[in-house]
Amino acid sequence: MTETLFLLVPVMGVIGLFYTFIKFNWVSKQDAGNDHMKTISTYIAEGAMAFLKAEWKILGYFVVIVALLLGVMASSNPHSHWAIALAFVIGAVCSATAGYIGMKVATKANVRTAQAARTSLSKALKVSFTGGSVMGLGVAGLAVLGLSGLFLILKQLFAADAPVNSEEMFRTIEILTGFSLGAESIALFARVGGGIYTKAADVGADLVGKVEAGIPEDDPRNPATIADNVGDNVGDVAGMGADLFGSYVATVLATIVLGQEVTAPGGGILTGAFGDMAPILLPMLIAGIGVIFSIIGTLFVKVSDAAGINTSNVQKALNMGNWGSIILTAIASFILVKYILPDQMELRGFEFTSNGVLGAIFTGLAVGTLMSIITEYYTAMGKRPVMSIIRQSATGHATNVIGGLAVGMESTLLPILVLAGGIYGSYAFAGLYGVAIAAAGMMATTAMQLAIDAFGPIADNAGGIAEMSELPKDVREKTDVLDAVGNTTAATGKGFAIASAALTALALFAAFVGVAGISGIDIYHADVLASLFVGGMIPFIFSSLAIRAVGQAAMAMVEEVRRQFRTIPGIMEGTGKPEYEKCVAISTSASIKKMMLPGAIAIISPLIIGFLLGPEALGGFLAGATVSGVLMGMFQNNAGGAWDNAKKSFEKGVEINGETYYKKSEPHKASVTGDTVGDPFKDTSGPSMNILIKLMSIVSLVIAPTLAQIYHTKDTASVQKHKTEITATVIKK
Numbered sequence: 033m034t035e036t037l038f039l040l041v042p043v044m045g046v047i048g049l050f051y052t053f054i055k056f057n058w059v060s061k062q063d064a065g066n067d068h069m070k071t072i073s074t075y076i077a078e079g080a081m082a083f084l085k086a087e088w089k090i091l092g093y094f095v096v097i098v099a100l101l102l103g104v105m106a107s108s109n110p111h112s113h114w115a116i117a118l119a120f121v122i123g124a125v126c127s128a129t130a131g132y133i134g135m136k137v138a139t140k141a142n143v144r145t146a147q148a149a150r151t152s153l154s155k156a157l158k159v160s161f162t163g164g165s166v167m168g169l170g171v172a173g174l175a176v177l178g179l180s181g182l183f184l185i186l187k188q189l190f191a192a193d194a195p196v197n198s199e200e201m202f203r204t205i206e207i208l209t210g211f212s213l214g215a216e217s218i219a220l221f222a223r224v225g226g227g228i229y230t231k232a233a234d235v236g237a238d239l240v241g242k243v244e245a246g247i248p249e250d251d252p253r254n255p256a257t258i259a260d261n262v263g264d265n266v267g268d269v270a271g272m273g274a275d276l277f278g279s280y281v282a283t284v285l286a287t288i289v290l291g292q293e294v295t296a297p298g299g300g301i302l303t304g305a306f307g308d309m310a311p312i313l314l315p316m317l318i319a320g321i322g323v324i325f326s327i328i329g330t331l332f333v334k335v336s337d338a339a340g341i342n343t344s345n346v347q348k349a350l351n352m353g354n355w356g357s358i359i360l361t362a363i364a365s366f367i368l369v370k371y372i373l374p375d376q377m378e379l380r381g382f383e384f385t386s387n388g389v390l391g392a393i394f395t396g397l398a399v400g401t402l403m404s405i406i407t408e409y410y411t412a413m414g415k416r417p418v419m420s421i422i423r424q425s426a427t428g429h430a431t432n433v434i435g436g437l438a439v440g441m442e443s444t445l446l447p448i449l450v451l452a453g454g455i456y457g458s459y460a461f462a463g464l465y466g467v468a469i470a471a472a473g474m475m476a477t478t479a480m481q482l483a484i485d486a487f488g489p490i491a492d493n494a495g496g497i498a499e500m501s502e503l504p505k506d507v508r509e510k511t512d513v514l515d516a517v518g519n520t521t522a523a524t525g526k527g528f529a530i531a532s533a534a535l536t537a538l539a540l541f542a543a544f545v546g547v548a549g550i551s552g553i554d555i556y557h558a559d560v561l562a563s564l565f566v567g568g569m570i571p572f573i574f575s576s577l578a579i580r581a582v583g584q585a586a587m588a589m590v591e592e593v594r595r596q597f598r599t600i601p602g603i604m605e606g607t608g609k610p611e612y613e614k615c616v617a618i619s620t621s622a623s624i625k626k627m628m629l630p631g632a633i634a635i636i637s638p639l640i641i642g643f644l645l646g647p648e649a650l651g652g653f654l655a656g657a658t659v660s661g662v663l664m665g666m667f668q669n670n671a672g673g674a675w676d677n678a679k680k681s682f683e684k685g686v687e688i689n690g691e692t693y694y695k696k697s698e699p700h701k702a703s704v705t706g707d708t709v710g711d712p713f714k715d716t717s718g719p720s721m722n723i724l725i726k727l728m729s730i731v732s733l734v735i736a737p738t739l740a741q742i743y744h745t746k747d748t749a750s751v752q753k754h755k756t757e758i759t760a761t762v763i764k765k
Contacts, residue, residue, distance in 0.1 A: 037306075037313055037372075041180035044320035048173025048479065051327050052133070055166045059140055062159055065147035069501045072258075073143035076493065079262035079616045080135050084270065086624050087225055088128060091218060095124045098217070098635075102210060102734070111737040113190070113203055116210035119182060123214025123281070126178045127274045131222050133174075134167035134273035134486060138265045141166075142493030149494065149510040150503065154335050156510050157346060160490045161483065165330045168483030171273050172323045175215075175280040175478075180316050182211055183288075195301075196292055196308035205289055206547075209734050212278070212285045216727040219271075219278035220634055223723055224578055225627035226271030227716030229619045230263025231582040234715075236589030236615065238708050240597070246696065252500040253603055255596045255610035256589055259619045261496045267715055268489040268522065275723055276482050279532055280319065282726050283475045286539035287315035287468040289733070290379065293546060294465055297378045304374040311465060314372055315472040318393070321364045322357075322476030329357030329480045343413065346517045350484050354404075357480040358397055365393045365473060380546070382463030389469055391461035396470030396535065399454035400477075400528055403447055407527030410443040411673030412520045413681050417443070421678040421706065425699040426688040432706040436678070440671025440713070447527065447666050451534055458535075464542040471535035474528075485525035488518020516680055523673030526719050530665040533722030537658045540729035541651070547736035548647035549743075553655065559645045560652035567656025570637060571664045574724055575717040577630045582712035585622030592618055634724050638731045647739045650732055658725045665721030672714020679703040 064070050103117035141163025149156035186207055191200035237256035247253055291311030295302065302308045333353040335345050373386040410417045417439045424435035458470035491514035498507045545552070555561050592615055602608035642650040682700040685692045693699045 038184055041316045041320045042177050044323050045173045045177030048169045048323040052166050052170040055162050056137055059163050062144040063147045064143050069143050069497055072497050072500050075258050076261045077139035080139055080265040083266045083620050086620055090624055091221055095121060105738060109738050109741060112206050116207045119207050119210035120214040123211035124218045126174055127215040127218035127277050130171045130174050130277040131270035131274040133170040135265050135270040137163050137166040138269040138490050141490045143497050145490055145494035146497040149507045153510045157335050160487045160514055161333050163490045164487035165483040167273055167486040168479040171277045171482055172479035175277050176319050176323055179281050179284055183208055205292055212281045213730050213734050215281045216278040216730055219274040220723045220727050221627050221631045222274040223271040223720050224630050225623045226267035228581045228585055228626050229623035230267030231711045231716050232585030232589050232622055233259035233263045233619045234711050235586035235708050236593050238704055240590055240593040255593050256615045258612035259615040261493050264489040264493050269486055276478055280475055280478050283471045283536045284315045284319050286536055286543055287472045288312050289543035290465050290468050294377050294379050297376050297383050302374050306372050310372045317368055318365055318472050318476050322361050323479055325357045325360040326477055326479035329353040332356045343513055343517050354480055357477045361476045362397055366390060379463045379465045384462040388462040392458040392466030392470045393473035395454050395458045396473035399450055399531055400474035402450045403527045403531040404524040406446045407524045408520055410670045411523035411677055413677045418674050418677050421674055422681055422686050423688055425702040429702045429705040432702040433709055436671050436675045436706050439674045440667045443670035444663055444666045451531055468539035471532055471539055474532050481525055481528055484521045488522045491515045491518045519676050526669040530722045533726050534662045537725045537729045540733055541654055544733045544736050549740040550647050553648055553651040559649040563641055563649040563653040564656040567653035568660040570657045571661040571721055574630050574633055575664060578717040579712045581626030582716050588618050634727050635731055638728045642735055642739050646743050654729055654732055657728055661721045661725040665718050668713035668718030672710035675706040675710030679707040
């Protein structure tokens with residue numbers, strides 16, 4: 033029975049990929065519009081593919097080098113195996129594939145959404161959301177199939193009949209950490225590189241096109257507009273796909289690592305039909321059923337044209353799908369826990385029950401839901417935070433920026449309290465296993481969360497294509513409604529991701545402590561306290577490098593756009609053709625060069641701390657980085673999202689002190705400045721924080737057996753030396 037359920041998990045992943053294939057074909061068959069629209073869409077698709085090819089070329093060298101180092105390190109450790117290098121390569125390839133699936137469908141769905149908007153809002157929503165669901169189910173299906181399939185293969189090779197607490201099973205799970213390391217490594221580079229690309233183009237298009245030339249962002253006369261639309265795909269779609277693929281895998285892995293340590297009270301063997309494999313099997317099954325219920329949830333996303341063209345109707349339709357998948361997953365989790373887990377369990381001295389595990393899962397679902405609601409409040413149009421930024425736009429650019437910073441800082445209060453309550457509650461229910469399974473429960477509906485998130489960039493691109501193709505005004509009105517909702521869902525998606533990252537990082541942290549063979553982290557030790565501060569600094573220097581990269585690339589983009597406006601005859605009259613490819617080349621080159629240093633910091637810093645100062649100091653380092661990274665991620669994501677929707681509010685007019693202001697007014701120009709400042713916050717640095725803290729935790733988990741071997745040997749030698757000295761002293765006396 034246990035083997036049958038293990039085999040059922042990859043089958044559910046295959047179902048998700050089959051659904052992806054069906055919906056991808058459906059999107060491809062939709063009308064792509066006139067020749068002009070197809071030409072623009074081709075420019076965007078070719079630019080996105082050119083970036084991915086350039087990125088993959090660099091990352092190919094990285095993957096080979098790291099795989100070789102992992103193989104050498106593992107070969108010298110009896111607790112590991114060189115196969116971890118192969119697992120790393122497989123994880124990296126799957127992560128890159130997840131991003132490619134999203135990018136491919138997005139570049140097909142954008143022009144078809146624009147064409148569908150010529151018919152109705154409901155049709156446009158169907159096309160854009162179906163494109164998003166292809167990405168969501170593709171990522172989740174690939175993650176479930178890749179992780180569970182690799183686990184079954186490794187288990188058969190290394191621990192076919194071994195008990196769960198055996199050295200063979202430990203080695204199997206240690207090899208599996210390589211898969212997660214590969215996924216998160218590619219995710220970080222994809223997110224940072226894509227974020228630099230998209231924001232360099234966006235800032236250039238905004239500052240020169242909107243502010244200086246006074247033309248719309250997506251005006252075909254704007255040389256940066258194609259690069260901007262390409263950026264939506266490589267950053268918000270391909271980057272986000274790789275990001276949540278890594279999150280999904282890391283969450284399940286952390287629960288598996290801790291599940292291996294779960295025993296019956298008193299250290300005995302677990303009772304029940306599934307024995308000691310039950311805590312390992314549960315997170316995989318939850319991930320699998322999450323794929324199935326996310327498919328069902330997509331069926332709930334519908335909007336009626338009779339209800340009117342407005343953001344609230346679209347948001348309600350998306351919420352229906354989201355809530356449907358969450359509720360169904362919660363019900364199925366209840367059945368699974370009661371069927372699989374025994375009544376009584378213990379992990380590291382903490383006794384808990386199957387009901388406690390259920391409580392932890394529901395806590396995780398509640399935390400994810402509350403985080404999305406709070407993030408929506410701080411970033412949605414018409415809410416108090418965004419309205420406060422709008423009002424401060426009336427007094428200039430500086431007050432707009434001040435208002436956005438204040439909103440971003442304030443927005444960390446409630447999410448942190450929710451997160452802290454979730455950690456405390458899930459631990460109270462089921463100890464450290466409860467914290468991990470809470471994260472797994474939260475991530476179960478990743479496919480739906482990602483579908484909702486990815487539809488936004490597709491709608492944004494559709495609006496750009498409608499503008500550049502000079503489609504009727506009502507088409508742009510429909511795509512703007514979808515885009516405005518997409519801005520909010522993108523912010524809530526990032527809030528969801530950072531919350532899941534915090535729980536996952538804590539679970540990985542707990543797994544690291546166990547594997548590294550340390551009993552705790554004592555901050556009274558000078559090296560631990562020093563490492564705690566160093567860890568807290570890492571998200572700041574990482575953010576600095578990412579934001580500076582956007583600024584430097586944007587400067588080059590601004591100069592290029594200005595040059596074209598000066599030197600190309602008839603460009604403003606519409607008779608001269610902008611050189612779009614030169615702007616695409618600037619973003620591509622800058623993003624590839626500038627993504628390397630931030631990525632290197634995330635991977636190398638845990639290695640330096642761990643091997644120089646030991647596992648306990650590395651634990652302090654991870655604690656500091658996790659707390660600092662979560663706060664930085666929330667602050668930057670929410671500030672950027674609020675600035676963006678404050679700017680978009682002027683498109684339909686906003687009332688400030690009794691006077692209504694529209695686009696091109698002075699308050700609107702101030703809001704453009706705020707949005708430009710917020711762009712690298714919400715699309716480059718902020719969303720990278722959740723990958724950063726998980727990647728450093730996974731790197732630490734991968735090297736934990738080696739650290740345990742080195743420092744346990746040192747400690748043993750030190751104790752032996754001390755005993756010898758005492759013996760010699762006694763004999764002498």
